[in-house]
Amino acid sequence: MDDPLIWVRALHFAATMMVTGGVLFLIFIAEPAFRAAGDTQVAARVRSSLAWTAWVALAVTVLSGAAWLLLLAQRVSEQSVAEVLSQGTLWTVLTQTDFGLAWTIRLAIAALLAVALPLSARLRVVAITAAAALVGALAWAGHAAAREGAPGAIHLVSDILHLVAAAAWFGALIPLALLLFAVRHAATGLPVAREAVRRFSPLGILSVGTLVVSGAVNTWMLTGSVEALVGTDYGRLLTLKIGLFLVMLSFGAINRLWLSPRTAGAPPIAAGALWRIERNSLIEVLLGTIIIVIVGLLGTLPPGLEDLSNN
Amino acid sequence: MPKYSAIRVVLASAVLALAGAGPAFAHAQLKQATPAVGGAVATAPMEVTLNFSEKLESSFSTIIVRDAMGKRVNKADGQVDKADRTIMRATLDSITPGIYIVEWRALTADTHKTEGAFIFRVGE
Numbered sequence A: 001m002d003d004p005l006i007w008v009r010a011l012h013f014a015a016t017m018m019v020t021g022g023v024l025f026l027i028f029i030a031e032p033a034f035r036a037a038g039d040t041q042v043a044a045r046v047r048s049s050l051a052w053t054a055w056v057a058l059a060v061t062v063l064s065g066a067a068w069l070l071l072l073a074q075r076v077s078e079q080s081v082a083e084v085l086s087q088g089t090l091w092t093v094l095t096q097t098d099f100g101l102a103w104t105i106r107l108a109i110a111a112l113l114a115v116a117l118p119l120s121a122r123l124r125v126v127a128i129t130a131a132a133a134l135v136g137a138l139a140w141a142g143h144a145a146a147r148e149g150a151p152g153a154i155h156l157v158s159d160i161l162h163l164v165a166a167a168a169w170f171g172a173l174i175p176l177a178l179l180l181f182a183v184r185h186a187a188t189g190l191p192v193a194r195e196a197v198r199r200f201s202p203l204g205i206l207s208v209g210t211l212v213v214s215g216a217v218n219t220w221m222l223t224g225s226v227e228a229l230v231g232t233d234y235g236r237l238l239t240l241k242i243g244l245f246l247v248m249l250s251f252g253a254i255n256r257l258w259l260s261p262r263t264a265g266a267p268p269i270a271a272g273a274l275w276r277i278e279r280n281s282l283i284e285v286l287l288g289t290i291i292i293v294i295v296g297l298l299g300t301l302p303p304g305l306e307d308l309s310n311n
Numbered sequence B: 001m002p003k004y005s006a007i008r009v010v011l012a013s014a015v016l017a018l019a020g021a022g023p024a025f026a027h028a029q030l031k032q033a034t035p036a037v038g039g040a041v042a043t044a045p046m047e048v049t050l051n052f053s054e055k056l057e058s059s060f061s062t063i064i065v066r067d068a069m070g071k072r073v074n075k076a077d078g079q080v081d082k083a084d085r086t087i088m089r090a091t092l093d094s095i096t097p098g099i100y101i102v103e104w105r106a107l108t109a110d111t112h113k114t115e116g117a118f119i120f121r122v123g124e
Helices: A004-037 A038-075 A081-086 A089-094 A096-118 A121-141 A149-183 A189-222 A224-229 A233-262 A267-298 A304-310 B004-021
Strands: B030-034 B047-052 B062-067 B087-091 B099-105 B113-122
Touching: A004 A038, A004 A121, A004 A149, A004 A189, A004 A267, A038 A081, A038 A089, A038 A096, A038 A149, A038 A189, A081 A089, A089 A096, A096 A121, A121 A149, A149 A189, A149 A267, A189 A233, A189 A267, A224 A233, A233 A267, B030 B113, B047 B062, B047 B099, B062 B087
Parallel strands: none
Antiparallel strands: B030 B047, B047 B087, B062 B099, B099 B113
């Protein structure tokens, strides 16, 4: 855990997911909820705080991405930071490796997203596409990118879906909690909160379904056996990650099955349920953050499949 | 074979064996090599070909072939195959019967570094 690359990767993954989840939440959940509730005052306030969060996350994404590139160039060349910069190693990594190509494309996507982030109606499709591409293209920094042939292609597609779904769910939880917090004391807050919670649930179900299927495919691709899942460091960490995901999922299920229907009830009952959804969402964010740190660590380990075949 | 070069080979083998006994951290595994790992060939080969389990990055992957004295015997053209990036090869100088050490370093497309070495024998 003392490898800075683990933390830089985790920060980059988390920030990217915040960007993507934030954009999707604003477009598919917050804006329709504001329209349905017909409140312009609370809408303006929440919109600006959500947009601000997305901007900060985008800035952290770019900065942590730069740190990742620098650390990696240093790692592969066994040079100091100064040498990496002065001797053109950074340029070589950027122009002559798959990682560098994916990095450059993702920087261009981030720039495109920065242009589209004011989210005017005309640029909405651009923003959604760029947001999904920014996180999906992270698949080219993973194990799937190094595999050849059909298994490599299946793994890559599965990875992309996994990343986008994770961002749509995890990345939208903080905006959801933010919105619920912001509208809690507004006079017309209740209809906005009800509508946001109602609209969150199909997004959550679709994302979780995609995560389960693509996660199962990836687990099989990377470990290949129960033996590798319990007998290697990689497999054990992956098992821990799946366990945390299941806990996260139970909080989501409580929100969806038990609390969400109550938000339609009388104001005191609804307000209580909304407060609990807000709290549970923050617990899910905490669990999701631990999962992302594990992802940062997993990327530095050999997949279980390889580790076993090596012994 | 002179005695002290035999000692060198034994020492090199011991170092390689110890290095291999560490935690398995190899990302790109060497699947197959020509000449084979630890193998013997009757006539001197023109090149060394290495087959890996994953795609490699050409700019950060290298092969060095040395004779028992530690002198480099491969040309500077060692590189990853452009069509099939799981293959790395190096052309050899004309070499005489004896024991040779192949040292390889590889960076995979998913940015993991790995390295290894093996010995092959030419002639008796």
